[in-house]
Amino acid sequence: MLKTLLGVSRINFLTLTLACVLLALAFSLSQGAAWQWLDLVLVLMIALPAHISVNAFNEYFDFRSGLDFLTTKTPFSGGSGTLVTHPQQARLALFLAWGCLGIVMVAGLILISRYGWPLLWIGLPGVLIICTYTQYINRSPLVCLVAPGIGFGMLMTLGSIWVLQQSLPAGAWLLAVIVSLLVSNLLLLNQFPDVDADRQVGRRHYPILLGLGPCAIIFSVLHLVALGLLVLGVSLAWLPQHTLVALLSAGVLFKLLPGGIRQHSDSQALTPYLGLNVIFIHLYLLLLSAGLFWAAW
Template structure:
């Protein structure tokens, strides 16, 4: 059973949530916040179960729709394949999704009791995205593009900073937008190998609507904008000069962007770039966190 739960949770993808939380912690300490361990634990109790819940709902609904039987799985797209191999565990997966979402709501209510009802502006949209992402959001191209980024950036990362720092300054919003761009781009590229299967079950995303070549250009622009925002933040003194260490990650784009543009339609060749994209996003966030910790200490 544990293997099933870990599979439908996509446990190996939860590092993205941890990277976002590390960034929120680093920025809060840079701003002079005093770490409250209870708040940090509660923030993690919202963030990690939220990611697990959206993954489990995605596994369940993609299994029910038949999509998982149509996709060619890669290590980064096409689902975990857990329910294809163990279809009898579908109800367990749905239970995990609802249980995780319940933990999110309980931990969120505790935070609201500590810091006030305005946190609902983050909590309610987050719960809505978790449940509707697979069934509804994937049928609207623009919402499908921005929803993952909003979830991880403008809700999860910004919300964590709000709790840890108890205020939101310009730099916090800028970091949230950077995370939003990176995560939306992560999901955008992961849609490339699944275009044919996604179209068969009625999904409507930009790779389906516009084609892979234009989306490869959009992908490239979003990553470059995410780097450009860092330069903007430092130039406006919203972020410290130390944060420029994150520009070291730009070296990965020298291989990633041309590779995606060149191999956008070659599923086999594209797989390595899916992995490189995951590496770039994690590296950017970790280096940015390191720069903020450096500035704080």
Template sequence: MLKQLCGVARLNFLSLSLLCVALAATASWQAGQGLSVGSLLLVTAIALCAHISVNALNEYQDFKSGLDFLTKRTPFSGGSGTLITYPEAAYPALWLAVISLLLVISGGLYLSYQLNWQPLLIGIPGVALIYGYTRYVNRWPLLCLLAPGLGFGVFMLLGSYWVLAGSISAGAWLLALIVTLLVSNLLLLNQFPDVEADRQVGRRHLPIVIGRRHSASVYTLLLLLSYLLLIAGVISGILPWQCLLGLLSLGLAVKLLPGLFRYADKPEQLSRYLGLNVLLCHLYPLLLLAGLLWAGPA
């Protein structure tokens, strides 16, 4: 059963949560704030539990709705397929989602007791997003586009920074917005292979509503906006100039975008570009993190 629970938790994708917390911690350190090891470990645990909960709940609900039986899986989209192979693991998957979510709530309440109540302004909507993402959010195209990014960029990264630094800075907001755009793009592109299957179960995300090719244009716009925010942040002095290391990720974008438009309506040939997108979504924040380390404490 452990193997099945690891499958529905999608352990191979949890690196994104670790990266968000690491970026928040580095930004807090670079801003001159002392880091509490206990607080860092706790926010890391909360982030991982939140990610596990939304993954496991997604796997359970997609299995129960029948979507798993319609989806053509790729290494980056369509779920893990664990419950198709092991249907007896469906209710353990649900319990994993519930217990993980309860741990998120407990950890958040403990932090609010130890620090102050204000981070709950981020925590409460975050919990609501975990619960409602698969069942409700996927029926509202614009919300479905932005929700994944808000989950990782605002609720996770900005929330972690708030706990670690004790306040929110303009630099933290900029980093959160950049990650919001990247992760929204990550999920947007991963929806391309699932259009036909998702339509059959009532979903209404952007590739269904406006088509894959127009969604590729939205992807390009969000990616461009993330780089413009980075440049504006450096020019204004909100971010140290060393964060321009993030522009090195443009090499991946240059490889990705032509293939995305070429094969937008041929999802069976998109797998390579889905992989490049996952790599971009990790490399760009890692380069920002390296830039903050290079800059050193303010």
């Protein structure tokens, strides 16, 4: 049972959530906020179960629709395959999804009791994305592109900053946009190997609608914009100069972007670039956090 729970939660992908919360903490400290253990714990009690919930719902509904039997799995796309090998555990996956969503709602209500009802502006859209991502959002190309970024950037990262420092300066919004671009791009490239399978079960996203070639260009542009926004933020004094250390991650793009464009239609050849994309996004976020901690201390 434990193996099933770990599989459908896609535990190895949860590092992205930790990176987003770390970024929020680093920014808040760089702005002079005091360290609040209780708030940080509550933020993690929302962020991690939220990510697990959307993963478990995705595993359950992709198993029920038959998509998991059609995809060519890679370490970064096509689902975990847990329910394909253990179909009798489908109800357990659904229980995990709803249980984690319940934890999110309880922890969210505690935060609302501490800081007021305006936090619902973040909580309610987050719950909506979790519940609708697999069955509905994946059928609308534009919403499918932006929803993952909104979830991790505009809701998780921005919401964490709001809780940890009770204000949202311009730098917080800029970081949320950067995270949004990175995470949407993560899901965009991961859709490339699944295009044929996704089309068979009625999904509609931009790799299906526009084709892989144009989407590889969109992918490259979004990553470059995410880097450019950091330079803009420092030039406007929205972010401290120390965060420019995150530009060191751009070295990964010299291999990632040409490779993604060149190998976009070959799933096997694209797989190393899916991994490189994960490395770039994590490295960028961790270096941003390091720069903010540097500025704080």
